[in-house]
Amino acid sequence: MDIFIFNGGVLLKLIFAIGSFYFVQTLIGGIVFQAIPAWLRSHNVDLYTIGLVSLAMIPWTLRVLWAGGVERYRVTASGKIRSKQIVITGQVALAVILIGLSFIHENMFITLISLLILLSLVCCTSEIACDAYMIENLNSKSYGIGNGLRIGCGYLGMAVGGGGLIYLCDKWGWQFSLLVYSGLLLFLLLPLLLAPSINQLPVTEKSYQRPSLIKTLKQPMMLKAIVLVFFFEISGRLISSMLSPFAIDAGLSLENLGKVTSFGGAACGMLGTLSGMLFIRIIGYRWALLLATLFKCLSISCFIILSLQPDINPIGLIVSYLFFNYTFSVGLVCLYSFLTTQASLKQAGLDFTLFQCGAALAAGCSGYIGGIVAHYMGYVTLFNLTLGCALFVLIFLYRSSILKAV
Structure with a gap:
């Protein structure tokens, strides 16, 4: 419609x-x-x-x-x-x-x-x-x-x-x-x-097709979409749960962190949502998703630079945090809009649920892995690992045929 x-x-x-x-x-x-x-x-x-x-x-x-x-x-x-x-x-x-x-x-x-x-x-x-x-x-x-x-x-x-x-x-x-x-x-x-x-x-x-998870998983394009969802989510979730501890370790007070995460984070999230909708309308799904992933790579790079500094500038930390929230919401709008195009009308709920379960699995794994890496190897290693995942998504999107039809 x-x-x-x-x-x-x-x-x-x-x-x-x-x-x-x-x-x-x-x-x-x-x-x-x-x-x-x-x-x-x-x-x-x-x-x-x-x-x-x-x-x-x-x-x-x-x-x-x-x-x-x-x-x-x-x-x-x-x-x-x-x-x-x-x-x-x-x-x-x-x-x-x-x-x-x-x-x-x-x-x-x-x-x-x-x-x-x-x-x-x-x-x-x-x-x-x-x-x-x-x-x-x-x-x-x-x-x-x-x-x-x-x-x-x-x-x-x-x-x-x-x-x-x-x-x-x-x-x-x-x-x-x-x-x-x-x-x-x-x-x-x-x-x-x-x-x-x-x-x-x-x-x-109109031709009836019994909704089937097995049939969905046998479709090569759906499998590529699930891989995309998994790594796209990991490239953001790996560090999202560790950003607050990183900010505290960098010297930001709980009061200021609360203000940034609540008011600033929500405002940047809403701005990112509107930006994602606008990007899709202007440049289409493929380039909007590529642009969102590029933004994410830049935001993660900001944290890598910050983590290498002996004394972290609180203003730089806050700006980096807000930019990450902005890029994360832009990416979610672009990603889920693309995934919507991959769902069949005959079993739209099943197809989309499969994508969301892949995202939930990635989020759960990311939180656990992120904590282990940050604890044993430090924030710099965690941020570099996350950047590597984001770059993989960027290359996958550019070279794969998955987005060329939309």
Whole structure:
């Protein structure tokens, strides 16, 4: 569907719908992985127990296992599409779970973890249909807008779900704050209910194909795309978790670091999101992704130069950090916009979920490897290793045929 042939009102409805459900997805992530640990610690729960909250990440890493089943329900043999219904049902379920969560106390930990895992399970399953909805209702020229909304609303949702809920819990209390958030989820159904959607596969896609993970993995272009996702994510994630410790070791105070990471990081992330959308519109997917990777190489090089200095300039450190956040968000918009073009309408949710699971695997490995390398070999080695991965991605993008068709 080409959104540029719509009148302004219809286009606006579609943008609000896509933005709202990506806002909800990351809002849930902020609640589970930021607000809940902070709330537990404020009630003197020990750190080991708080660490078990990470069990809620399990559904996100394993969802590719049931993505095929979701796709078989989402697209019927007759070509009927149920993406919108799945997203609406999932969002109502999330609101109900938040209501249940509001009655939990800090000493009911097993029940709390069970509800958090259920919350993540519903959220990540719903996102399979969210991704499919975006792919179905935008054409390839419009994927930059859709993925810009994904990243931009993601920043906003994480802030509201994490820091926002922490603030409200302090002011209004745990139960009332979660009830407010439950109401917010129900209110955010409105943009989706009012938005247009494709309810039937186009004629060119009508021949039924049973969604299959094995068939997807047998496609050479899909395998190249997964390799691209893995190394693209590693080339950013390897150092992202180590930048705050590096800044502290360089002499930056916790207060200043907090200001930079919260306000500055979010602002640069949003600016990068808008830049990524603009680059795609002006120079296309291939050159936008190449440009984003080149920017990433430059930002990593800044940290290499800083780490070689005996006395690190705090201004240079802050500028380098903000530039890295900018390049990282530009890259995400360009990468996910390209990946959207690789997903088949017949199993869009499954294809895109496979890409995201590859990204999650890369993020998990990167955090662990980055910590080991920084601890035993130092920051300089870590930054050089990351730059090597980024240069590999740059060469892969330039020489591979993967981007020449888009």
